[in-house]
Amino acid sequence: MTENTPTRKTLWVVAAIGVLVYALFPVAWIISLSLKTPASIGDGSFLPTHATLSNYTAAFDSDFFPPALRNSIGIALITTVLALVFASAAAYAITRLEFPGKTAILAGALAVTMFPAISIVGGLYNVWRNVGLYDSWPGLFLPYLSFSLPLCIYILSAFFREIPWDLEKAAQMDGATPMQAFRRVILPLAMPGVFTAGILAFIAAWNDFLFANVLTTSNAARTAPVAMAYFTGASQFQQPAGAIAAGAVVVTVPILIMVLIFQRRIVSGLTAGAVKG
Amino acid sequence: MADIVLDNVVKRYPDGFEAVKNLNLTIDDGEFMILVGPSGCGKSTALNMIAGLEDISSGELRIEGKVVNRVAPRDRDIAMVFQSYALYPHMTVRENMAFALKLAKAPKEEIDRKVQEAAEILDLTEHLARKPANLSGGQRQRVAMGRAIVRDPKAFLMDEPLSNLDAKLRVQMRAQVARIQRQLNTTTVYVTHDQTEAMTLGDRVALMLSGVLQQVGSPMELYNNPANLFVAGFIGSPGMNFVPATLENGTAHLPMTDVQLPQQVLERLGREAPGRRVIAGIRPEDFEDATKIDNDSRARGATFKTRLDLVEAMGAEYYAHFGITAGKLVASEDMQDLRQDAGVEERTESGETVLVARLSPESRARSGEEVELWLDATKMHFFDEKSGEALTYAR
Numbered sequence: 257m258t259e260n261t262p263t264r265k266t267l268w269v270v271a272a273i274g275v276l277v278y279a280l281f282p283v284a285w286i287i288s289l290s291l292k293t294p295a296s297i298g299d300g301s302f303l304p305t306h307a308t309l310s311n312y313t314a315a316f317d318s319d320f321f322p323p324a325l326r327n328s329i330g331i332a333l334i335t336t337v338l339a340l341v342f343a344s345a346a347a348y349a350i351t352r353l354e355f356p357g358k359t360a361i362l363a364g365a366l367a368v369t370m371f372p373a374i375s376i377v378g379g380l381y382n383v384w385r386n387v388g389l390y391d392s393w394p395g396l397f398l399p400y401l402s403f404s405l406p407l408c409i410y411i412l413s414a415f416f417r418e419i420p421w422d423l424e425k426a427a428q429m430d431g432a433t434p435m436q437a438f439r440r441v442i443l444p445l446a447m448p449g450v451f452t453a454g455i456l457a458f459i460a461a462w463n464d465f466l467f468a469n470v471l472t473t474s475n476a477a478r479t480a481p482v483a484m485a486y487f488t489g490a491s492q493f494q495q496p497a498g499a500i501a502a503g504a505v506v507v508t509v510p511i512l513i514m515v516l517i518f519q520r521r522i523v524s525g526l527t528a529g530a531v532k533g
Numbered sequence: 534m535a536d537i538v539l540d541n542v543v544k545r546y547p548d549g550f551e552a553v554k555n556l557n558l559t560i561d562d563g564e565f566m567i568l569v570g571p572s573g574c575g576k577s578t579a580l581n582m583i584a585g586l587e588d589i590s591s592g593e594l595r596i597e598g599k600v601v602n603r604v605a606p607r608d609r610d611i612a613m614v615f616q617s618y619a620l621y622p623h624m625t626v627r628e629n630m631a632f633a634l635k636l637a638k639a640p641k642e643e644i645d646r647k648v649q650e651a652a653e654i655l656d657l658t659e660h661l662a663r664k665p666a667n668l669s670g671g672q673r674q675r676v677a678m679g680r681a682i683v684r685d686p687k688a689f690l691m692d693e694p695l696s697n698l699d700a701k702l703r704v705q706m707r708a709q710v711a712r713i714q715r716q717l718n719t720t721t722v723y724v725t726h727d728q729t730e731a732m733t734l735g736d737r738v739a740l741m742l743s744g745v746l747q748q749v750g751s752p753m754e755l756y757n758n759p760a761n762l763f764v765a766g767f768i769g770s771p772g773m774n775f776v777p778a779t780l781e782n783g784t785a786h787l788p789m790t791d792v793q794l795p796q797q798v799l800e801r802l803g804r805e806a807p808g809r810r811v812i813a814g815i816r817p818e819d820f821e822d823a824t825k826i827d828n829d830s831r832a833r834g835a836t837f838k839t840r841l842d843l844v845e846a847m848g849a850e851y852y853a854h855f856g857i858t859a860g861k862l863v864a865s866e867d868m869q870d871l872r873q874d875a876g877v878e879e880r881t882e883s884g885e886t887v888l889v890a891r892l893s894p895e896s897r898a899r900s901g902e903e904v905e906l907w908l909d910a911t912k913m914h915f916f917d918e919k920s921g922e923a924l925t926y927a928r
Contacts, residue, residue, distance in 0.1 A: 422619035425586050430633035430680070431607040440632075444623045 283508075290501035297497050311502035315487070321503060323475040324483030328462060329510065331393055331479060335400040335461040336454050342401075343408030343453060344446070348438060350409070351416040352424070362413070365406035373403070377470050384471055391473045399467050404457035411456070415449025416442065451518040458514055462507075480507045535597040535687040535720055536562045537583060542592035544578050544744075552578040554744040555592070560688075563718045565711070567735035569725055571767075575744035576724045577692055583722060584613050584690050596687060607636075612681035616693040618673050620665040620680075626652075627661040630679045637684075651679045654713060671702045678713070688720040695730065707733060728768055732756070740764050762921035765814050765914055771852060774888040776859055778813035778915070785913070787813055788859035788886075790837035792910045801925045802915060811924060814914035817852070820890030822898055823905035834910040842887070844900045851892040855906075856885030 289297065290311050292304040299305065315321050350358055380399060381390070389395035419442055427437035443450070468479040484503040487496040537560040544553040553575040560566045568576040581587040583594060585606035593600055601609055612633075621629050627648055634644045652658045655675040665673055674694060681689050694710070695703045711734050714721050725731055731738045732752040739749045740763075748760040752768075759765035765773045779786040780802070783794050794802070823836045845852040890906060898904045915924040 420617060420619065422615050422617045423621065425584075425606075426613070426615060426619035426621075426680075427632075428586065428606040429584060429611065429613040430684075431636045433607065436636060441621055 286501050286504050289497060290505050292498055294495075294498055297495060311498040312506070314499050315502045315506065318487070320475055320478070320483050320486055321480070324478050324480045325506070327393070327475075327477055328480040328507070331396050331400070331477070332458050332461040334393065335397045335404060336458045338397070338401055339404045339408045339457040340450055340454055343405055343412050344443065344450065346405075347409045347412035347416055348442065351413050352421075362410070365409050369403060369406045373399075373466055377466055380467075381470055390471060391477050393477055395471050396464075396467060396477055396479070397461070399471075400457075400461040400464065404460050407460075408453040408457055411453040412446065412449050415446045419445050455515060455518050459511060462511060536560060536564075537688060537720060537722065538593075538595040539579070539583070540593040540595065542579070542582060542594060543590045544575070544582060544587065545590040552744050553582070556744075556746055558739055558746065558749065560720060560722060563720055565714050565721045565723065565734060565736045567723050567725060567731045567738045568741060569728060569731040569738055569767075570741035570747075572726055573743075574741040576726075576741050578744075579741070580690050580692055580722060580724045583688075584611060585609050610684075610687045611690060612684050612686040612688075613690040614677045614681050614692065614694045616696055618665075618677040618697075620673060620676055622665050625662050625664055626657060626668070626676050626679075629665065629676055630683050633680065633684045647683045647685070648679075651682045654682065654716075655679050655709075670698055671706065674698060674706060678710070682713070682717065686719070688722065689714070691721065691723045693725055694723075696725070696727070710734065728770060732768065738768075740767060758927055759814075759914065759923055760926050761923050762812065762814070762916045765916070765923065769816060771817050771889045771891075773814045773816050773914070775916075776813050776815070776857065776886060776888070777918075778811050780809045780811055780915070781807050785811075785813060785910075785915070788857045789839060790835045790908075792835040792908070792913070794913070795833060795911050797911060798913060798915075798925060801927060803924075810918050812916040812918055812921075814916060815888075815908055816912065817889045817891040819909040819912040820853075820888075820892070821907050821909075822892045822896035823907040824897075825893050825895055826907045830909075831907060834908045836905050836907045838903060838905050840903050841898055841900055844892075844898055848894070850894055851896055851898065853890045853892050853896075853898055853904075853906075854887055855890065856887050859886045 285302070288302060288304055291307045291309070292299075293306055293308050293310065296305055349355075350362060376399075384390040384395050389398070423441055423445070424437050427441045428434075432440065462479075463481065464479070465481045468477075468482045469485075472478040472482065480503065484500050484507070487499040487503060539556050539558045542553060542556045543551060545551050556575075556579055558566075558579075568579060570576050578587060582589050585601070585604060589602050594602055596609060596611070621632065624632065630648045630651055631644050634647060639647075648661070649658070652661055655678055657672070657675055657679060660668060660672060660676075665676065668676065674697070677694065691710075695706050698706060707730060710723075723730075723734060725734075731740075735752060737749060738752050738755055740747045740755065742763050748755055748764045750758075755764055755768045759768065759773075762775070766775070776787055776789075778788075783799055785792045785794055823831070839855045839857070841853045841855050843854040845854075892898055913925070916922065917924060
C-alpha cells in the first residue's frame with residue numbers, strides 16, 4: 257500500500273468533485289430552470305435572475321399533474337410491496353428447498369428481465385383493451401411486477417443464502433412453525449436485501465415511461481413521467497420548459513426520500529454473532 | 534423428563550447411503566448419554582433424527598413411550614444446542630432466551646422469571662440486554678445453553694456444543710455442562726468426537742462407527758472392557774497399544790516377550806485353538822519401569838528390555854515411546870478401516886511399531902537409554918485378527 261500523501265489526497269478530492277459536478281450539474285440546471293419565469297427561460301444564465309415559484313404552483317394547479325402523482329405513488333408502492341412479498345417467498349423456496357427445476361426457474365427469471373419491454377408493449381396494449389385492464393392501476397403494476405420480480409428474487413436469494421441454516425433449525429426446535437421461523441428469524445436478517453430489492457423495484461416502476469405512456473389514456477392511471485409531457489405553455493408559442501422542470505423536480509423528491517429512508521436500513525453485517533467462525 | 538428409545542432406527546439417503554444402520558439405543562429418564570465417534574460415524578444424524586430435523590427412514594423413535602417419527606420438531610418439546618450456537622443475531626440475549634417461551638405464548642411474568650433464573654445459573658444476568666455479536670465465544674455458548682434451559686424441555690440435545698471454544702474454556706464449560714445437567718436432571722443426548730468429553734461427561738457412552746453402534750456402557754466399562762478393537766483404540770489417551778500375538782498353551786507370544794497369561798484372562802479367552810494368531814492390546818499405564826515394581830506384581834506379568842526413542846515428561850508421569858519389530862497386523866479390509874479410525878499402528882521410519890508406555894514419575898528412564906519394562910498380564914486385551922472382536926470381552 258502506498259501512503260496517503262497530500263498529493264494523493266488532493267487528487268482524490270479533485271476526482272470526487274469532478275464526479276459530483278458531472279452528476280449533479282444537470283439536476284442543478286433543472287432546479288434553476290424550474291425557478292425561472294417563462295420570459296427568462298432562454299436567457300442562458302445559470303442562476304435565475306427573478307426566482308419564482310409560479311412554475312410549481314402552475315404544475316399543482318393543473319388538473320392532470322396531482323392525480324398523476326397520486327397514480328405514480330400508488331402504482332409504484334403496490335408494485336414494490338407485491339414484488340417483495342412474492343419474491344421473498346420464491347427466493348426462500350429456491351434457497352432452502354430441494355426440488356427439480358430449481359436452476360431452470362432461476363434462469364427463466366433472469367431471461368424475463370432481459371426481455372425488451374418495447375417488444376411486448378404493443379401486444380399488451382391489445383390484450384389490456386380486451387380484458388379491461390387498459391388505463392387502470394392493475395394494467396400498470398402487473399407488467400412492472402413481471403419485470404421487477406425476477407430481479408428481486410435474484411437479490412433476495414443471494415441474501416437468504418448468506419443466512420446460516422442452523423438459525424432456522426434452532427427456530428424450529430424453539431417451537432416455531434415454518435411461517436414463524438421465516439417471519440421472525442429469517443426475514444429480519446434478510447432486511448438489507450429486502451430494502452435493496454424494494455428500492456430497485458420502486459425506482460423501476462416510478463421511472464417507467466414506456467408502459468405508462470402506451471397503456472394509459474386518462475387521469476385514472478396516467479403516471480407523473482407521462483403527465484409531464486402534457487404541460488403546455490401559456491400560449492402555443494411558449495415553451496413549457498419551466499413547468500416541465502418543476503414537474504421533474506417534484507417527481508425526483510419521492511425517490512430521494514425512499515432512498516434516504518431505506519439506505520439507512522441497508523447495513524451490512526447484520527448476521528454477525530449468529531454462528532461462530 | 535422423559536426417556537428416549539431408538540428402535541432399529543435407520544437413516545438412508547436417496548442415493549442409498551446409510552448414515553445410521555439399525556440403531557438400538559435406550560436413553561433413560563434423566564440420563565446423560567454421550568454419542569461419540571469419529572467424524573462421519575452418523576452420530577449427528579442420529580441426534581438430528583431425535584430432534585426431528587431429519588426424517589427417519591425406518592425404525593421407531595419413542596419419547597416418553599410415544600412414537601414421534603412423524604411429529605414435527607416444534608411438537609417434540611425438545612431443546613437443542615447447536616455446534617454453531619445458532620443465536621438469533623437480531624435479538625438481545627434476553628430475547629434469544631425468551632423466544633421459545635414467547636412462541637409458546639407463556640405469560641410475560643413467567644417468561645421474565647424463567648429467563649432470569651436461567652441467566653443466573655449461567656452467569657449471564659449482566660449481559661441480558663446485549664446482542665450476540667458483542668459477546669465472547671464462551672458467553673455465546675452460555676446463551677445457547679440458556680435458550681435450551683428456559684424451556685424446561687423433556688430432553689436436551691447437544692451437538693458438539695464445546696468444539697468452538699478454546700482448550701481452557703472447554704474444560705471449564707465441560708464442568709459447567711455436567712453440573713447443570715445434574716442440577717436439572719433432564720434427559721440429555723450429547724454428541725461429540727472428543728473421547729475426553731465422552732469419558733468425563735456421560736453417565737453412559739454410545740460409541741459409533743460408520744453408522745453402526747459399537748458399544749454402549751459407562752465410561753469405565755468402555756475403557757476396561759472394550760467390545761472390539763475400535764472401541765479399545767478410540768477410548769483412552771494416549772490410545773491402547775496393539776501388537777500381533779500368538780496364543781499357545783496359556784502363553785501369549787508377543788514380539789517383545791512371551792507372557793504367561795493369568796487364570797482370569799484365560800477364563801475370559803475360553804478354549805483357544807493352539808497357535809491362534811490374535812492382536813494383543815495393552816494400555817500405556819499397564820506398562821511400568823521394571824525397577825519400580827515389587828516382586829508380587831512382577832509375577833503378574835512379564836518383563837522385557839527395550840530402547841526408549843522418546844520420553845515425554847508430563848509432570849505426574851512419563852510417556853515413554855519405544856519401537857518393536859513386529860510383523861504388520863494382518864487382517865481383512867474391514868479391519869483396515871477400523872484400525873485407521875482407531876489410530877492403531879503407528880510406525881517409525883525403520884518400520885518398527887511404536888508403543889507408548891506410561892511410567893511413574895520416579896522412573897529414571899531417559900530417551901535413548903536401554904531400560905527394562907514390565908507389562909501387566911492381567912490387564913491385557915486380545916482381539917480377533919479378522920473381525921476385531923474382543924476375545925477378552927466380558928458380557
